[in-house]
Amino acid sequence: MKIISNLLENIEGIQIYYVVGLLIFVGLFIVIVIRTYKMTNKEANDIKNSILNDSETEEISPQN
Amino acid sequence: MENQKFFYDNKIVRLFILATLVWGIVGVIVGLLIALQLAFPVFNFGLEYTTFGRMRPLHTNAIIFAFVGNAIFAGVYYSLQKLLKTRMYSDTLSKINFWGWQLIIVLAALSFVFGITTSKEYAELEWPIDILITLIWVTFGWNMIGTIMVRRVQHIYAAIWWYLATFLGVAILHVVNSFEIPVSLFKSYTIYAGAQDAVVQWWYGHNAVAFFLTTPFLGLMYYYLPKAANRPIYSYKLSIIHFWSLIFLYMWAGPHHLLYQALPEWAQALGVTFSIMLIAPSWGGMINGLMTLRGAWDKVRDSAALKFLVVAVTAYGMSTFEGPMMSLKSVNQITHFTDWTIGHVHIAAMGWNGGIVFGMLYWLVPKMFKTKLFSEKLANIHFWISTLAILLYAIPLYWSAITQWLMWREYTPEGFLAYPNFMETLTQILPMYSIRIIGGALFVVGFIIMMYNLFKTMAAGSFVNDEASEAPALVKLGSRNPAQETIHRWMERKGVRFAIWTFIALAIGGAVEIIPMIFIKSNIPTIESVKPYTPLELAGRDLYVEEGCYNCHSQMVRPFRWETDRYGEYSKIGEFVYDFPFQWGSRRTGPDLARAGVVGGPMYKNAAWHYNHFMDPQKMNEASIMPRYDWFAKKEIDIDIIPAKIRAMQKLGVPYEEGYDEKAVDDLMAQAQLVANDLKASGIEIEPTKQMVAMIAYMHKLGRDISTPAESTAQQANESSQTSQEELKEVVLLTGDADLAAGKEIFNSVCAVCHKLDGSGIPPAFPSLADGEWINGNSPEQVYKSIAEGNIAKGMVAYKSQYSEKQITQLTSYILLSLNKK
Numbered sequence: 001m002k003i004i005s006n007l008l009e010n011i012e013g014i015q016i017y018y019v020v021g022l023l024i025f026v027g028l029f030i031v032i033v034i035r036t037y038k039m040t041n042k043e044a045n046d047i048k049n050s051i052l053n054d055s056e057t058e059e060i061s062p063q064n
Numbered sequence: 065m066e067n068q069k070f071f072y073d074n075k076i077v078r079l080f081i082l083a084t085l086v087w088g089i090v091g092v093i094v095g096l097l098i099a100l101q102l103a104f105p106v107f108n109f110g111l112e113y114t115t116f117g118r119m120r121p122l123h124t125n126a127i128i129f130a131f132v133g134n135a136i137f138a139g140v141y142y143s144l145q146k147l148l149k150t151r152m153y154s155d156t157l158s159k160i161n162f163w164g165w166q167l168i169i170v171l172a173a174l175s176f177v178f179g180i181t182t183s184k185e186y187a188e189l190e191w192p193i194d195i196l197i198t199l200i201w202v203t204f205g206w207n208m209i210g211t212i213m214v215r216r217v218q219h220i221y222a223a224i225w226w227y228l229a230t231f232l233g234v235a236i237l238h239v240v241n242s243f244e245i246p247v248s249l250f251k252s253y254t255i256y257a258g259a260q261d262a263v264v265q266w267w268y269g270h271n272a273v274a275f276f277l278t279t280p281f282l283g284l285m286y287y288y289l290p291k292a293a294n295r296p297i298y299s300y301k302l303s304i305i306h307f308w309s310l311i312f313l314y315m316w317a318g319p320h321h322l323l324y325q326a327l328p329e330w331a332q333a334l335g336v337t338f339s340i341m342l343i344a345p346s347w348g349g350m351i352n353g354l355m356t357l358r359g360a361w362d363k364v365r366d367s368a369a370l371k372f373l374v375v376a377v378t379a380y381g382m383s384t385f386e387g388p389m390m391s392l393k394s395v396n397q398i399t400h401f402t403d404w405t406i407g408h409v410h411i412a413a414m415g416w417n418g419g420i421v422f423g424m425l426y427w428l429v430p431k432m433f434k435t436k437l438f439s440e441k442l443a444n445i446h447f448w449i450s451t452l453a454i455l456l457y458a459i460p461l462y463w464s465a466i467t468q469w470l471m472w473r474e475y476t477p478e479g480f481l482a483y484p485n486f487m488e489t490l491t492q493i494l495p496m497y498s499i500r501i502i503g504g505a506l507f508v509v510g511f512i513i514m515m516y517n518l519f520k521t522m523a524a525g526s527f528v529n530d531e532a533s534e535a536p537a538l539v540k541l542g543s544r545n546p547a548q549e550t551i552h553r554w555m556e557r558k559g560v561r562f563a564i565w566t567f568i569a570l571a572i573g574g575a576v577e578i579i580p581m582i583f584i585k586s587n588i589p590t591i592e593s594v595k596p597y598t599p600l601e602l603a604g605r606d607l608y609v610e611e612g613c614y615n616c617h618s619q620m621v622r623p624f625r626w627e628t629d630r631y632g633e634y635s636k637i638g639e640f641v642y643d644f645p646f647q648w649g650s651r652r653t654g655p656d657l658a659r660a661g662v663v664g665g666p667m668y669k670n671a672a673w674h675y676n677h678f679m680d681p682q683k684m685n686e687a688s689i690m691p692r693y694d695w696f697a698k699k700e701i702d703i704d705i706i707p708a709k710i711r712a713m714q715k716l717g718v719p720y721e722e723g724y725d726e727k728a729v730d731d732l733m734a735q736a737q738l739v740a741n742d743l744k745a746s747g748i749e750i751e752p753t754k755q756m757v758a759m760i761a762y763m764h765k766l767g768r769d770i771s772t773p774a775e776s777t778a779q780q781a782n783e784s785s786q787t788s789q790e791e792l793k794e795v796v797l798l799t800g801d802a803d804l805a806a807g808k809e810i811f812n813s814v815c816a817v818c819h820k821l822d823g824s825g826i827p828p829a830f831p832s833l834a835d836g837e838w839i840n841g842n843s844p845e846q847v848y849k850s851i852a853e854g855n856i857a858k859g860m861v862a863y864k865s866q867y868s869e870k871q872i873t874q875l876t877s878y879i880l881l882s883l884n885k886k
Contacts, residue, residue, distance in 0.1 A: 021334070024572060025312055036304045044300035047219055051147060051287065052296060 068216070068537050071530035072145045074432055076158045078527065080138035081425065083166060085515050087130035088421075092511055094123040096504045101691070102653065103497040105682065108691035113177045115691040117612025121188045122176040127413060128186060128276060130169045135421040136280040137161065137204070140227050142428060143287040144211055147221045149535040153210025157203050164200035168193060179610040180250045183645055184265045186272050187241050191252045194242040201238065205231040212559030216535045220559060222303040225566070226283030228559070229311045232567050233275030236574060241268035247712045248705060251606070255716060258640025262648055263331065267318035267574065274314035277412065281420050282310075282349050285377065288420070289356055292369050292427045298355035306348030311566060313342050315573025320391035323400065324622040325635070325648060332393075339391035346384030353377035368443030372423035375451060379415025383408060398469045401618055401652040403493070407461035414454045414507060422446070422514060429518050433525025442517045449510040457503030464493035473626035478868040481629050484666070485814045486655040491687045591638035594769045596718045597762075599732040600739075602709060603701050604762025607755055608647065611693065618649035619658040619766065631667055632659035632767060639770055642718050654690055661768035663856055666866065670859030671739060672746035672829030673818060674760045684817050696756035701736075703729055703753065735761060746829035795844040797877040807878030810871060818859070823883035829859070834883045842884070848876045 100107040101116045108115045145152060152158050171193050175181065181188040189197070208231060212220065241264055244252035256264050290297050297303065319335030354377055357364060364370045386408055390399045399405055430437045437443060471489040474482040483489050597605060608614070621627050623634040635658055640646055659667045669677070676683065679697065681690040707725035714720055720728075736752035739760055743750055750756060798804070812821055819825045823834035831839055840850045851872050854862035863872060 021316065021572070022337075028312065028569075029309060032308050033305055036301045039301060039304075045296070047221065048290070048296040048300045050217070050219075051221055051223075051290060052294065 066536065067534040069532065069534045070149075070151055070216075071532055073141070073152050073155065073158065073529075074527070074531050075529040076152065076155075076162060077138055077142045077428075077432065079162050080134050080141060081429065083134040083162070084131060084138055084421065084425070085518065087126060087134060087169060089508075089511055089515065091123060091126035091131045092504070092508050094119060094126055096501070096508055098123055099497065099501045099504045102689055103494060103501060105689045105691055110692060110694075112179070112611075112693075112695050115611065115693075117615045117691070118176055118179055118181075120615045121181060121185075121612060122173060124186060125172055125176070125188065126169075128272070129172070132277065132413075132417050132421070133165065133169075135417075135424070136230070136276075136284070137165065138428075139284045139288065139421075139424055140208070140280070142432075143223055143284070144208060144227065147217070147224060147287065148211055148215035149217050149533070150211060150215050153207050153214055157207035157210070161200060161204045161207060164196070164203065168196055168200060171196070175250075179612070181610065181612065182244065182252065182254065183609040183612070183614055183647065184241065184254065184261075185269055185650060187238070187265070187268055190250055191242070191244050191246050192249060194238070194244075197238060198235075198242075201231070201235055205235065209559055209563060215559075216538050218538065220562065221286070222297070222300065222307065223283040223286040225307055225562065226279045226286065228563050229307075229566050229570070230275050230280040230283065232563060233271060233279060233311070233315075233570055236567075236570055237268045237271050237275065240574070241265060245712045245715055247708050251705070251709075253644040253709075253712050253716060256645075257716065258643040258646050259637045261644065261646040262322055262325070262640075263319065265646070266321035267315075270318040270321060271314060271574075273412075274311075277417055278314075279311065281376075281380075281417060284420050284424060285349070285353050285373070288424045288427060289353055289373050289377075292367065292373060292423065293357055293360055293363055295356055295360055298352050298358070302348055302352050306345040306352070308569065310342070310345035310349070312569045312573060313338050313345060315570055317342060317391070320396070321400075321650070322648075323391070323393050323396040324624075325620050336391050336393065339388045343385060343388045347381060350377055350381035350384070353380075366440075367426075368437075368440060368447050369423045369426035371444070371447050372419045372426065375447075376416050376419025376423060379411055379419060379454075383412040383416060386411075397622070397624065399465065401650070402465035402469050403461040403496075403651075404465035406651065407458040407465065410461075411454060411458050414450065414457065418450065422450070425514070425518060429521050430525070433522050433527050435521060435525030438517050438520035438524060442513055446510045446513045446517070449506050449513070453503045453506035453510060455503070456506065457500055460496035460499040460503070464496035467496075468493050472630070473624070475626070476868070478870075480866055480868060480871075481626065484630065484866045486630070487685055487687055488813050490653075490689070494687070494689070590641060591636060591770060594639055594641065596642045596713070596720060597765065598735055599706050599710065599728040600701075600735040600758050600761045601765040602713070603703075603706065603732065604758035604760070604765075605647075606709075607696075607759055608762060609645070613657075614647050614649045616649075616651070616653035616690070618652045618656045620648040621656055621658050627656070629666075631656045632662050632665040633770065636770070639767075642713075644713070644716060657763070657766055659767040659771075661764040661766040662771040663768070664862065665767070665771065666861065667767075668856070668859070668861070669763075670746075670829070671742045671760050671764075672748060672826075673859055674763055675743055675746075675748050675750070675756060676826060676829070678756060678759065686821075693759075696759055697750060697754055699755045700753050701732075701755055701758050703732065706732060747827075748829075792845040792849060795848045795873060795876060797844050797880060798873055799877065799881065803874045804878050804882055806871070807874035807876075808882065810867070810875055811878055811883075815875070823879065833879050842880065844876055844880060847879060848872060851875055 097107060097114075098116055098119045101119065112118075141152060141158065168189075172189055175190060175193065176188065180190050182190060187194075208227060212224065212228075243255045245255060246252045254261055286297060286303065316338035317335055319331045320339045321335075323332055323336070354374070357370070357374065364374055389395050390404070390408065399408070426437060426443050468489050471483045471492060476482050619635075621631045621634045628634050655667070657667070659665050660669070662668055673684070675697075677690075678693045680692050680694065681688040682692070706728050710720055710725040710728045714724070733752065736757045739757045740750055740752040743757075743760075798807075811819075811823075818830040819833050820830075823832060825832040825834075831837075838846075840846050850860070852862065852864040854860040856862065863875075867875070
């Protein structure tokens with residue numbers, strides 16, 4: 001839309017914020033995914049079952 | 065290892081639950097009230113304290129901060145202790161958190177009723193309360209982090225990460241958005257101007273949704289859903305990934321509230337991209353929630369608590385899909401300023417937030433009172449009623465949004481707007497507002513049923529304030545053992561370290577969005593002709609803020625032909641440099657006012673019209689749903705505060721000359737006298753110090769600075785009328801029924817505002833067209849010209865830019881043959 005073009009789409013170097021932001025995100029995302037998948041399944045299961053293991057829960061079905 | 069004995073603090077949880085119920089019912093009843101006001105303006109009760117503009121913030125804040133806020137605290141204080149196997153860090157902090165929060169709520173309610181507001185949506189509270197909120201919120205965080213440090217379990221379960229993110233996110237948002245310069249105890253100006261203010265505010269607004277209505281609720285979901293279903297969460301790994309992506313991405317998406325508005329392109333693009341990306345982590349949460357229940361749907365059938373949780377997670381999935389779609393520019397032009405957004409937020413608030421809270425309460429209350437739910441049947445009734453309520457609420461609003469949008473942009477074959485009068489597009493959707501009332505009422509009924517059920521349960525059970533438990537102490541672990549621990553587990557081990565990482569993730573997003581906007585001067589191209597507000601206009605503007613007019617009126621013409629034809633020139637970013645705060649609005653219940661001061665523009669109304677309109681909008685426009693503001697004619701402008709306001713403005717960089725604060729009052733009186741004289745010429749006597757005068761001055765300031773000077777337009781109009789004096793085009797009156805009916809239709813919808821339905825007018829300001837006296841003569845040619853050319857200075861619009869020649873001839877015929885028949 002031409003009308004908005006007087007509104008500064010050409011501030012010099014402004015795109016850099018955009019690109020840097022995306023890069024940071026993508027980088028961190030990859031690190032987190034890799035790290036997470038290195039976690040053993042047992043460990044994950046232990047944690048998620050642990051919240052059901054307080055004295056009050058009657059029967060527990062600790063699958064998956 | 066030896067077990068340590070300790071006691072859970074149940075009392076604080078119970079207090080928060082009671083507060084949730086009490087404020088919840090208040091919030092939904094006020095919601096019902098404002099729904100009624102929009103369909104039937106009598107429900108404004110003719111009192112300044114109860115007008116829609118003041119009640120709407122009361123409703124939104126009561127729901128978000130009072131109902132949902134207390135529910136979050138209840139849910140967190142209970143689950144945190146259980147998850148970490150310890151009592152809350154400090155009972156004193158818990159109590160300060162509880163009573164401090166209730167104090168904030170009471171103060172907030174009072175200030176809305178009395179019109180003390182900053183007008184920034186969901187952050188309307190004035191600076192003393194803002195400070196109080198900061199203190200109480202820090203108390204909450206301190207208590208939570210303290211509890212994490214004294215815990216008796218090694219790992220920090222997923223729910224708690226969300227709680228931490230909530231604490232940090234809200235803290236950042238609240239502090240950044242609340243920078244303001246106090247003028248008095250009850251009034252401050254935000255330090256951000258115009259477009260900057262808009263960016264900061266919607267960065268806040270959007271992330272308030274994220275960090276007050278989403279992250280804490282995902283936390284609650286991660287605890288209460290597995291507990292209520294007695295099954296572990298589906299995938300712990302998924303929860304890690306979706307946690308980090310979600311908190312990282314959310315901070316960036318704010319500008320999607322400001323698409324097509326006076327905002328830099330790059331900021332809009334940023335908002336759109338990140339909004340779309342948000343679908344992934346949001347759906348990660350939904351999938352994790354729903355999959356937890358796989359193979360356990362029989363339990364859902366039997367338990368109302370689980371049913372609510374399932375609907376909540378489903379509603380979450382719907383809203384988080386809809387939200388990113390609404391950020392696409394082409395969709396956004398439909399959803400923004402219409403009821404779509406209202407429908408969207410209610411699916412989220414009633415479905416997702418309501419569902420989690422109700423589900424949690426139905427599970428938690430029997431548990432804490434060591435009994436069964438008083439009636440599972442009533443709970444199921446509540447479930448079905450509130451599901452129906454959500455549908456009856458949302459569907460009419462979606463319908464209304466599309467209808468109104470289509471009408472706004474419809475053109476006649478001759479190339480004029482098909483519905484130039486805004487009221488026509490509103491009248492069309494009023495039936496939808498009535499249906500919405502039914503939806504709201506059902507929701508209230510469901511809520512009452514729940515309260516009854518829960519109170520009965522509480523009465524039947526037995527409650528221990530301090531519940532005994534025991535667990536082994538936590539063994540201190542050394543540094544990270546890379547062979548056995550992933551980074552994430554290691555980070556988790558230390559609550560504080562985890563909090564710092566979360567903070568960094570949040571801060572990056574916030575910084576990228578806001579910093580360039582604030583510091584790069586070139587983002588705001590200045591417009592030479594834009595002048596600061598005169599003291600009188602400023603007083604009027606502050607009144608506009610106080611009365612909450614922004615709840616119904618936008619001040620932002622988007623660059624679409626169907627908007628510029630209706631309102632005038634589209635809005636530019638440089639127009640708003642002296643606006644503290646910005647008043648772009650978010651819902652156009654009434655017409656846009658950004659061009660209300662452009663003399664000769666389609667929106668201009670003269671002082672007498674404004675006077676009559678504020679005194680009684682329904683007199684001017686029978687179907688109007690605007691509340692009356694007749695106290696403007698009685699109440700005085702607060703003149704004593706003017707010098708302080710000018711000084712505050714100077715601090716903010718508004719170029720008033722030095723020492724202007726001392727002259728400001730004189731200037732105000734001089735300008736007020738002019739407005740009063742103008743009104744007097746139309747037969748209206750009013751003292752110049754009344755609020756009405758300031759409000760009219762403000763209305764006439766809107767958009768004036770960027771329009772061509774009034775005199776020259778008026779001159780041009782006069783000149784052209786002089787030259788064409790002799791050569792008036794011949795007009796042949798149309799006598800057919802169809803033509804007269806068409807004329808009547810336009811007259812009733814557009815002209816009757818000033819000339820009344822029967823043409824009798826409101827003399828002397830608006831002349832009668834039904835009597836024998838004519839200002840400009842009563843030949844068909846002369847009447848045609850009166851309509852086509854108007855009299856801009858007096859307030860008669862030049863309709864040739866809005867209607868075709870045929871339509872103007874139909875109007876002329878209707879006036880002369882039907883209204884003025886001798």
